[in-house]
Amino acid sequence: MSAAAAIAAPAPVSDTRRSGLALVVLLIAPIALVNALGFLVPVLNLARMSFYEVEPTGAMREVYTLATWLTVFQDTFYAELILNSITVSLGITLLTLVCSYPIALYLHRSSGTWRTILLVLVISPLLTSAVVRTYGWIAILSDSGLVNNALSAIGIAPLRLMFNKTGVVIGLTEILMPYMILALLAGFGRLDPRIEEAASTLGAPPFTIFRRIILPLTLPGIALGCLLCFVLAVSSFITPKLLGGGRVFLLATEIYDQAIVTLNWPLAATLSILVLVIFGGALVLYTRALRAIM
Amino acid sequence: MDERPVSLALKLMALTMFVFLLAPLIVVVPISFSGDSYMMFPPSSWSLKWYPAIFTDGKMTSAFWTSLLLAFVVTVLSLLIGLPAAYALVRLKPRGAEAMSALFTAPLLLPTIVLGLAILIVFSRYGLLATFQGLVAAHLVVTLPYAIRVLATALATLPIPIEEAAATLGASPFTVFRRITLPMMKSGLIGTTALCFLVSFDEVVLSLFMTGPRISTLPVAMYHHVEQQADPLVASLSVLLVILTLLVVLVVDRTSGLAKTFVK
Amino acid sequence: MTDRITAAAAGQAGEGFLSLKGLTKRYGGFAAVDNLDLEVPKGELVAFLGPSGCGKTTSLRMIAGLVPATSGRIVVGGQDLTEVPTHRRDMGLVFQSYALFPHMSVARNVAFGLEMRKVGKDEIARRVKEAIALVHLSGKEEHRPGQLSGGQQQRVALARALVVRPSILLLDEPLSNLDAKLRDEMRNEIRDIQKRLGITAIFVTHDQVEALTMCDKVVVMNQGRLEQVGTPVDLYETPRTAFVAGFVGRSNRLKATARDGVAEFAGESFAAQAGLSGPVEIMVRPHRVALSAAGADVTAGDHRVSGIVARTIFAGDILQYDVDVAGQIVSVELATRGGETVLQPGAAVSLSWRRQDVFVYGAAA
Numbered sequence: 001m002s003a004a005a006a007i008a009a010p011a012p013v014s015d016t017r018r019s020g021l022a023l024v025v026l027l028i029a030p031i032a033l034v035n036a037l038g039f040l041v042p043v044l045n046l047a048r049m050s051f052y053e054v055e056p057t058g059a060m061r062e063v064y065t066l067a068t069w070l071t072v073f074q075d076t077f078y079a080e081l082i083l084n085s086i087t088v089s090l091g092i093t094l095l096t097l098v099c100s101y102p103i104a105l106y107l108h109r110s111s112g113t114w115r116t117i118l119l120v121l122v123i124s125p126l127l128t129s130a131v132v133r134t135y136g137w138i139a140i141l142s143d144s145g146l147v148n149n150a151l152s153a154i155g156i157a158p159l160r161l162m163f164n165k166t167g168v169v170i171g172l173t174e175i176l177m178p179y180m181i182l183a184l185l186a187g188f189g190r191l192d193p194r195i196e197e198a199a200s201t202l203g204a205p206p207f208t209i210f211r212r213i214i215l216p217l218t219l220p221g222i223a224l225g226c227l228l229c230f231v232l233a234v235s236s237f238i239t240p241k242l243l244g245g246g247r248v249f250l251l252a253t254e255i256y257d258q259a260i261v262t263l264n265w266p267l268a269a270t271l272s273i274l275v276l277v278i279f280g281g282a283l284v285l286y287t288r289a290l291r292a293i294m
Numbered sequence: 295m296d297e298r299p300v301s302l303a304l305k306l307m308a309l310t311m312f313v314f315l316l317a318p319l320i321v322v323v324p325i326s327f328s329g330d331s332y333m334m335f336p337p338s339s340w341s342l343k344w345y346p347a348i349f350t351d352g353k354m355t356s357a358f359w360t361s362l363l364l365a366f367v368v369t370v371l372s373l374l375i376g377l378p379a380a381y382a383l384v385r386l387k388p389r390g391a392e393a394m395s396a397l398f399t400a401p402l403l404l405p406t407i408v409l410g411l412a413i414l415i416v417f418s419r420y421g422l423l424a425t426f427q428g429l430v431a432a433h434l435v436v437t438l439p440y441a442i443r444v445l446a447t448a449l450a451t452l453p454i455p456i457e458e459a460a461a462t463l464g465a466s467p468f469t470v471f472r473r474i475t476l477p478m479m480k481s482g483l484i485g486t487t488a489l490c491f492l493v494s495f496d497e498v499v500l501s502l503f504m505t506g507p508r509i510s511t512l513p514v515a516m517y518h519h520v521e522q523q524a525d526p527l528v529a530s531l532s533v534l535l536v537i538l539t540l541l542v543v544l545v546v547d548r549t550s551g552l553a554k555t556f557v558k
Numbered sequence: 559m560t561d562r563i564t565a566a567a568a569g570q571a572g573e574g575f576l577s578l579k580g581l582t583k584r585y586g587g588f589a590a591v592d593n594l595d596l597e598v599p600k601g602e603l604v605a606f607l608g609p610s611g612c613g614k615t616t617s618l619r620m621i622a623g624l625v626p627a628t629s630g631r632i633v634v635g636g637q638d639l640t641e642v643p644t645h646r647r648d649m650g651l652v653f654q655s656y657a658l659f660p661h662m663s664v665a666r667n668v669a670f671g672l673e674m675r676k677v678g679k680d681e682i683a684r685r686v687k688e689a690i691a692l693v694h695l696s697g698k699e700e701h702r703p704g705q706l707s708g709g710q711q712q713r714v715a716l717a718r719a720l721v722v723r724p725s726i727l728l729l730d731e732p733l734s735n736l737d738a739k740l741r742d743e744m745r746n747e748i749r750d751i752q753k754r755l756g757i758t759a760i761f762v763t764h765d766q767v768e769a770l771t772m773c774d775k776v777v778v779m780n781q782g783r784l785e786q787v788g789t790p791v792d793l794y795e796t797p798r799t800a801f802v803a804g805f806v807g808r809s810n811r812l813k814a815t816a817r818d819g820v821a822e823f824a825g826e827s828f829a830a831q832a833g834l835s836g837p838v839e840i841m842v843r844p845h846r847v848a849l850s851a852a853g854a855d856v857t858a859g860d861h862r863v864s865g866i867v868a869r870t871i872f873a874g875d876i877l878q879y880d881v882d883v884a885g886q887i888v889s890v891e892l893a894t895r896g897g898e899t900v901l902q903p904g905a906a907v908s909l910s911w912r913r914q915d916v917f918v919y920g921a922a923a
Binding site: 453455456458459460461462463464465466467469470473474477478480 | 624645650653655657659715
Binding site: 020021023024026027028030031032034035037038039040041042043045046049099100102103105106107109116118120121122123124125127128129130131132133134135136137138139140142144145146149171174177178206231232234235236237238241242252255256259260265268269272275276279 | 301304305307308310311312314315316317318319320321322325332333334335336374375376378379381382383386388394397398400401404405406407408409411412413414415416431432434435438442492496498499502503513516517520521524528529532535536539540542543544547
């Protein structure tokens with residue numbers, strides 16, 4: 001550690017900056033490589049793939065054509081598929097909001113160890129595989145499951161709760177609840193108990209306080225949670241596949257079938273891009289809504 | 295405590311919704327002790343046979359070891375790749391640092407079904423499908439954004455004067471990083487490790503695109519199993535997985551605070 | 559390395575041990591430190607004094623190498639350190655926030671700098687023990703910083719910086735996070751230790767009391783520029799600029815107009831800089847003003863003005879009158895002895911003070 005040695009070759013400022021840049025490049029290169037090879041290139045390639053030609057035999061040729069896009073727009077099956085995906089996802093989002101709001105509000109008002117326990121209970125499902133949770137729903141909803149056995153015990157005819165939209169909606173609602181709860185909690189930061197107290201002293205009954213004070217203040221959190229859940233619902237695939245049993249057609253399940261079963265990659269790519277377009281639309285609506293709320 | 299009393303109505307609603315939220319996780323516990331050979335609730339008889347059954351099912355055990363090794367490799371690589379990148383972006387602040395971190399976390403914004411398809415198409419060209427390397431690469435695409443986000447936050451909240459103090463005492467930049475920065479971001483490192491491990495271990499959608507008859511991960515094997523027959527085997531496996539997850543969550547909560555790690 | 563620098567310094571008597579030559583730090587167009595020249599002799603404790611944002615901390619950080627200088631040189635004991643990275647500068651820095659390593663014990667904190675210098679194990683143990691004893695923390699070696707009080711943490715920071723025998727000890731507002739009583743205690747302690755070790759030290763502070771009571775010399779800075787360097791007595795008795803007169807000690811600042819080097823206020827003439835014309839500020843310290851009831855016989859004082867008491871403040875040891883003189887307030891501080899009559903607002907008084915207690919500065923445009 002000799003200062004003299006360092007002085008012997010005083011580094012001009014530009015050199016230090018250049019060596020700093022070299023260091024940055026060195027440190028960032030690995031993640032940039034993963035990002036490029038695992039994200040940028042595949043996604044750009046996906047967009048290109050949607051314009052490839054598919055021969056009647058199913059083989060794919062690297063010839064550009066609009067055929068796949070035209071099919072998707074002309075075949076009413078796909079129009080229904082898209083509409084179905086959007087409406088089912090909207091329904092799930094709404095249900096998730098209704099189910100999550102009480103939990104989030106309760107969590108917001110609790111504190112200490114109790115709050116930590118509840119938070120663990122909310123986050124644990126999030127960290128548990130969707131396969132496990134969907135399996136749990138099969139145990140509850142199937143013909144020989146919890147609900148139907150309970151119904152038959154009291155002499156009510158069994159209900160069809162699985163292999164249809166009902167099962168998919170119930171399962172996805174529960175699976176998305178943790179996301180909604182966390183988003184709502186993040187948005188509840190603006191909720192100051194003193195504001196509610198102020199409203200109370202001004203003569204507002206509890207439900208009026210909820211409607212006039214709490215709800216408006218928590219709207220940004222609601223908007224964020226809804227965006228998140230809608231986006232996740234549109235792209236979710238494990239739960240619709242297992243609880244829908246191949247009888248519920250959604251964009252995500254169709255993408256998987258086309259990619260793995262039918263091996264029509266251009267079609268799968270086209271549908272993927274449609275999912276991204278729906279995402280974009282949801283994001284635009286979200287920013288509009290947020291601007292209207294604030 | 296200056297807490298306001300929570301109204302009974304809210305308590306009841308929250309309780310109901312908690313039951314709904316936890317129902318699928320709770321229900322697998324009794325089923326795992328079922329004596330039936332197919333799934334039925336409540337089970338008609340009880341037994342412990344489905345726990346040993348996991349270990350005699352060759353597909354499940356090999357998938358389990360693949361998943362464990364995969365999660366381990368992915369976690370280690372995520373730390374090795376994510377930490378230098380987070381350090382460069384937060385501390386060296388190169389031009390365009392914000393754009394870069396947006397790009398590096400962007401894979402999280404993409405639905406995994408789309409990402410899975412995109413990766414499938416590109417990886418198929420290089421013979422990476424149904425290989426361990428291919429699975430590692432695909433998982434890294436989704437674990438690295440988590441890693442860089444948690445690590446960057448941990449780095450950004452460290453007090454810089456402490457590192458400066460070490461430098462004035464004669465520690466070179468690398469020594470400062472090794473002796474001061476790294477130990478001080480311990481909780482961030484633990485959080486990252488837990489998160490990357492769980493994300494990789496639980497990942498299904500990407501893996502579904504990447505696996506084949508030659509290689510499978512536990513969630514994928516379970517998915518295929520449930521698709522064909524929903525017998526109590528998956529229940530006993532699920533119970534073990536939930537316990538594993540709870541353990542990880544508890545360790546994270548003890549060492550670095552749960553809320554800090556998972557709630558942004 | 560310390561020895562080498564000491565030897566080099568000895569050969570350069572007359573010049574400072576630490577010299578800053580045209581030291582400048584610019585952020586874009588803003589000069590945080592503007593062309594700072596300074597010579598600090600070996601063994602002196604020098605304060606950098608000024609309001610927040612005056613550039614004192616930036617100067618300190620440039621000396622430590624934590625902020626690169628835009629231009630200028632930093633020379634210690636004849637060696638140019640301007641381009642040397644922090645970890646090879648051999649300086650000790652005590653931070654305002656203490657900046658102790660939270661994951662290490664007190665002993666490990668203090669040992670850190672010695673480990674970096676590859677000092678032998680036995681010697682480390684011995685010197686750490688000495689350093690901890692020096693700051694009166696023996697017995698706390700195995701505590702973590704989080705288990706210590708603010709004052710104790712400050713002592714650890716001091717021991718950690720001193721144990722490596724740095725060429726220069728830098729202190730960045732080291733007392734500002736302590737309560738008043740502890741601050742007095744630490745002030746004396748730092749001064750004693752610095753004198754005993756004969757170490758050259760720079761002490762950054764915004765507190766003029768700290769600067770005046772502790773330091774051999776005080777460097778007053780304002781808006782990135784050096785206003786005045788001098789002993790505490792110099793600064794107090796002969797402030798060279800209106801800023802120094804205002805910042806060091808309390809002053810009455812009276813607005814007046816000067817013509818050809820003579821300022822007029824309340825019918826009195828005050829000598830200003832030769833040839834100075836235009837608006838000026840006349841400064842006089844409150845406790846250098848004598849006060850007597852109007853019409854009474856006044857003996858001392860070269861300048862004499864009369865006014866009306868506007869406010870009376872009794873603070874126990876001091877009796878302060880704010881006196882309206884020709885539309886401006888002149889504060890007068892009198893040490894109480896007991897038994898004096900306290901004048902009430904409205905009383906007519908005459909004020910006087912000596913010529914050497916008055917300073918006249920051209921007012922900033």
